[in-house]
Amino acid sequence: MEYKLYFDYENKKAQKEAYERVLKEYESQEIGYYHLPEHSKKFKNLKFKNFEEVVIIGIGGSSLGTKSIYEMIKNKYPIKKMIFLENPDPIDLETKFSQIKNPLFFVISKSGKTIETISIFKKVIKHFNLQKGAKNLKIITDPSSPLEKFAIEWDLEVFNIPKNVGGRFSVLSAVGMVPLRATGIDITKILQGAKEFRDRFFEKKEEHLLKKAAFYARNYKIYPVNVMFAYSTILNAFKEWYVQLFGESLGKNGKEIMPVGHIGSIDQHSFLQLLMEGMGHKTITFLKIQDFENPLKIPNINLPFLEETNFVNGATFEKLINKEEEATKEALIAKEYPVDEVILEKLTLYNIGELIMYYEILTSAIGSLLDINTYNQPGVEIGKVILKNKF
Amino acid sequence: MEYKLYFDYENKKAQKEAYERVLKEYESQEIGYYHLPEHSKKFKNLKFKNFEEVVIIGIGGSSLGTKSIYEMIKNKYPIKKMIFLENPDPIDLETKFSQIKNPLFFVISKSGKTIETISIFKKVIKHFNLQKGAKNLKIITDPSSPLEKFAIEWDLEVFNIPKNVGGRFSVLSAVGMVPLRATGIDITKILQGAKEFRDRFFEKKEEHLLKKAAFYARNYKIYPVNVMFAYSTILNAFKEWYVQLFGESLGKNGKEIMPVGHIGSIDQHSFLQLLMEGMGHKTITFLKIQDFENPLKIPNINLPFLEETNFVNGATFEKLINKEEEATKEALIAKEYPVDEVILEKLTLYNIGELIMYYEILTSAIGSLLDINTYNQPGVEIGKVILKNKF
Numbered sequence: 001m002e003y004k005l006y007f008d009y010e011n012k013k014a015q016k017e018a019y020e021r022v023l024k025e026y027e028s029q030e031i032g033y034y035h036l037p038e039h040s041k042k043f044k045n046l047k048f049k050n051f052e053e054v055v056i057i058g059i060g061g062s063s064l065g066t067k068s069i070y071e072m073i074k075n076k077y078p079i080k081k082m083i084f085l086e087n088p089d090p091i092d093l094e095t096k097f098s099q100i101k102n103p104l105f106f107v108i109s110k111s112g113k114t115i116e117t118i119s120i121f122k123k124v125i126k127h128f129n130l131q132k133g134a135k136n137l138k139i140i141t142d143p144s145s146p147l148e149k150f151a152i153e154w155d156l157e158v159f160n161i162p163k164n165v166g167g168r169f170s171v172l173s174a175v176g177m178v179p180l181r182a183t184g185i186d187i188t189k190i191l192q193g194a195k196e197f198r199d200r201f202f203e204k205k206e207e208h209l210l211k212k213a214a215f216y217a218r219n220y221k222i223y224p225v226n227v228m229f230a231y232s233t234i235l236n237a238f239k240e241w242y243v244q245l246f247g248e249s250l251g252k253n254g255k256e257i258m259p260v261g262h263i264g265s266i267d268q269h270s271f272l273q274l275l276m277e278g279m280g281h282k283t284i285t286f287l288k289i290q291d292f293e294n295p296l297k298i299p300n301i302n303l304p305f306l307e308e309t310n311f312v313n314g315a316t317f318e319k320l321i322n323k324e325e326e327a328t329k330e331a332l333i334a335k336e337y338p339v340d341e342v343i344l345e346k347l348t349l350y351n352i353g354e355l356i357m358y359y360e361i362l363t364s365a366i367g368s369l370l371d372i373n374t375y376n377q378p379g380v381e382i383g384k385v386i387l388k389n390k391f
Numbered sequence: 392m393e394y395k396l397y398f399d400y401e402n403k404k405a406q407k408e409a410y411e412r413v414l415k416e417y418e419s420q421e422i423g424y425y426h427l428p429e430h431s432k433k434f435k436n437l438k439f440k441n442f443e444e445v446v447i448i449g450i451g452g453s454s455l456g457t458k459s460i461y462e463m464i465k466n467k468y469p470i471k472k473m474i475f476l477e478n479p480d481p482i483d484l485e486t487k488f489s490q491i492k493n494p495l496f497f498v499i500s501k502s503g504k505t506i507e508t509i510s511i512f513k514k515v516i517k518h519f520n521l522q523k524g525a526k527n528l529k530i531i532t533d534p535s536s537p538l539e540k541f542a543i544e545w546d547l548e549v550f551n552i553p554k555n556v557g558g559r560f561s562v563l564s565a566v567g568m569v570p571l572r573a574t575g576i577d578i579t580k581i582l583q584g585a586k587e588f589r590d591r592f593f594e595k596k597e598e599h600l601l602k603k604a605a606f607y608a609r610n611y612k613i614y615p616v617n618v619m620f621a622y623s624t625i626l627n628a629f630k631e632w633y634v635q636l637f638g639e640s641l642g643k644n645g646k647e648i649m650p651v652g653h654i655g656s657i658d659q660h661s662f663l664q665l666l667m668e669g670m671g672h673k674t675i676t677f678l679k680i681q682d683f684e685n686p687l688k689i690p691n692i693n694l695p696f697l698e699e700t701n702f703v704n705g706a707t708f709e710k711l712i713n714k715e716e717e718a719t720k721e722a723l724i725a726k727e728y729p730v731d732e733v734i735l736e737k738l739t740l741y742n743i744g745e746l747i748m749y750y751e752i753l754t755s756a757i758g759s760l761l762d763i764n765t766y767n768q769p770g771v772e773i774g775k776v777i778l779k780n781k782f
Contacts, residue, residue: 087656
């Protein structure tokens with residue numbers, strides 16, 4: 001992968017401080033996600049039998065990361081289909097129920113009592129007539145959570161999430177790795193990519209991350225928004241994962257870096273105008289797949305009266321979308337936005353692992369410099385209390 | 392539909408000014424979208440034959456509105472499937488090509504030379520072996536555009552977009568109404584909903600819209616962001632349509648109201664923390680479907696150790712998602728955000744038409760008070776020039 005910063009910035013003191021704080025989290029084992037590449041290796045040889053679809057019952061941190069990876073790779077590898085039961089939206093649930101033929105269910109909740117997840121789980125129990133000891137029903141949760149206790153009572157297989165791994169940082173734990181392993185992919189490659197990026201970071205070989213973190217944290221009042229422009233439709237769930245990661249981690253104590261996710265080139269036709277001529281105050285990150293490994297071409301056809309479009313004739317679609325990315329990037333750099341670019345040479349499992357670890361460490365580094373607790377989410381508790389009182 | 396403002400605001404001068412400017416646009420016929428409910432009636436009896444899927448080749452304003460409506464209604468009405476070829480992403484295109492069996496194609500471009508659209512069109516011509524005079528190939532474009540001239544040369548049926556209707560305001564023109572009519576729905580109900588809202592607005596019966604517009608425009612420096620929280624997965628494309636409508640219309644001359652779209656209850660698990668404890672400076676709009684017309688219930692099951700979740704037992708999922716909306720709304724009102732709520736009693740074609748017209752007039756009203764040209768998009772031109780020089 002390649003990381004390019006198109007803005008000039010150095011703050012050695014802040015970069016050093018961020019590095020040391022992140023290092024402390026890592027070495028003290030206080031924060032668990034750094035260690036998942038080793039921890040999750042044990043899932044590499046899991047085998048599940050007699051099913052057609054992997055069905056995830058989970059929301060937020062229990063589904064977004066898995067969905068990101070699945071959407072990026074599903075067209076590339078011959079893997080089982082995944083279906084995500086996330087939202088307690090009756091129309092969405094009914095549509096998805098009708099697609100489930102021969103499922104392997106994973107009920108995923110860190111706390112083990114997420115109301116949406118358990119409600120959907122109850123409906124699934126009834127609809128699919130699940131019983132104690134069901135072989136096609138697996139549980140992923142924290143050790144000793146109510147959901148684990150239930151699983152023991154029901155004689156179900158349980159995979160644990162380490163207590164010191166937060167939901168939005170959990171994709172490389174059992175949360176993502178076990179269901180993705182069930183689809184048939186080689187999760188060791190994802191873990192390897194994550195591990196090697198982490199190691200290079202702690203060997204001080206990824207200074208760009210610290211520069212970017214320092215810039216974002218020291219200038220959050222001038223640039224309270226980070227826009228991700230991801231150039232491929234298959235990065236759609238990834239941008240949502242990034243929105244959760246930044247949003248829940250970095251919006252606290254009256255401070256924030258608000259994540260906004262967009263898909264290129266589609267959103268050049270929607271959001272670009274506002275970037276070009278609005279109020280500014282945003283950093284912009286381009287996420288790009290250099291090599292789609294796909295030869296699809298724009299045919300060399302000359303259509304009468306449409307000759308003006310012939311300049312792309314014979315080019316691959318990959319070239320078109322990537323040149324659009326470059327053109328938009330250059331237009332925004334010319335407007336003096338702090339722009340950076342994250343480039344996946346190819347869409348490999350290794351690169352996906354690296355991308356995830358990059359974003360997680362970036363979030364930790366920014367949070368440490370904002371002097372906030374990156375890992376909690378006290379703001380969402382009050383809504384849960386209000387909800388309970390409405391029934 | 393119901394519209395509730397949970398903030399106290401009145402600015403009679405600004406409200407009057409917005410009303411008069413919008414009225415002038417409407418009466419002078421300078422801006423065309425207000426008149427589409429009458430204009431598009433002529434499409435109501437269109438019949439298309441011998442096809443299974445409606446395939447849209449278009450991007451931005453040529454697809455988002457149609458997709459919004461389609462996603463909202465596809466589970467409710469027995470209509471033909473729609474497939475959207477939008478992004479020049481080779482992986483996405485190949486996946487969608489493989490789903491096309493017996494298509495009716497609509498190539499949609501207002502300017503008639505959108506590079507993504509024409510490039511994909513060329514690939515479609517080759518892949519599906521389309522010829523001059525093809526009966527399953529229709530063109531939707533501005534009068535006298537290069538694409539219309541091509542269509543005449545190729546002997547294809549053409550539907551025109553009125554010149555004074557901008558792309559992002561065009562869903563009620565041929566752009567949306569012709570392909571949606573082709574799926575089999577009764578577009579007159581959509582047009583009726585839009586017309587009646589417009590008429591009530593000009594009869595001064597929708598003052599809430601002007602209050603909201605005045606508040607947004609007069610406070611854009613304090614609240615430069617509007618977050619839409621739409622409570623149903625089927626509103627996903629609608630929130631993208633809204634992002635284009637606000638983003639391209641209201642980001643100009645160093646001013647902006649940045650649209651951010653989220654889906655409830657999923658994004659309560661991602662973005663809510665930042666709203667609760669971040670920097671504020673956002674208005675928040677809740678979009679809610681009161682009656683999903685779906686009886687799906689959370690079964691009355693008592694799971695050992697999960698008794699804490701029993702408070703929702705026996706409730707419909709509709710009740711759960713709507714109570715979540717209420718709880719989140721109340722939590723954000725308590726944080727003194729300027730919150731408002733748009734409620735569709737049911738998901739009917741009539742209400743969808745009203746919702747679209749509401750958002751379009753709201754955009755016009757805000758733009759008029761920001762003293763910007765709501766209808767152009769000069770900021771996106773430079774990227775197109777840069778792109779051309781890259782080939």
